[in-house]
Amino acid sequence: MAASIIRTMFLRCQAAVRSNALTLQTVRKLETSLVCRSFTCQSVLWNDKCVEAPELKKLVDNLTYKFSEARELLTDARESQDTVYFSEDLEDAQKAVEETLTEYRQLLDKLTDQQRQEIISTIGLRMEELKAQQRAIEDHLKDHH
Structure with a gap:
């Protein structure tokens, strides 16, 4: 479930970039913040512990x-x-x-x-x-x- 949410968000960001609604830098920031999240298999738990x-x-x-x-x-x-x-x-x-x-x-x-x-x-x-x-x-x- 979490993977599909991330994928959907990422695809929306890509589409927004194509329509010039977001800059590429914004998408990269979103990608970075998404990469910093971790999941457990039993339930979707967000781990905000990440320092860039x-x-x-x-x-x-x-x-x-x-x-x-x-x-x-x-x-x-x-x-x-x-x-x-x-x-x-x-x-x-x-x-x-x-x-x-x-x-x-x-x-x-x-x-x-x-x-x-x-x-x-x-x-x-x-x-x-x-x-x-x-x-x-x-x-x-x-x-x-």
Whole structure:
């Protein structure tokens, strides 16, 4: 049923383009939005989780930047251990790590299953690295206090 609805919409769009009622760009946008929908076999369920490629790239670039910042702050905290600056450096690092991981989880929630798997394989290990570095600093604190 869903496939026939999509086909009907697409054919109407093509006909409208031929009669100059819609531009080709509008049809492409409609095609993209239709491709971003997924169906289950048991019932027609629309899945609005889809981020188009340009937006996804922007979000991933932003996450990569935040990852770099958080990693830098973790390095600063590690290097300032046993100094008066450590507490503030650690607080800044923990905040940056938490913000980065939260944004990462929010991004994953917006994606289709396929997009999610691609993002996890692309930057998932970086996020795990942040968690591991943060744990290492916290474990070091526990061992020495």
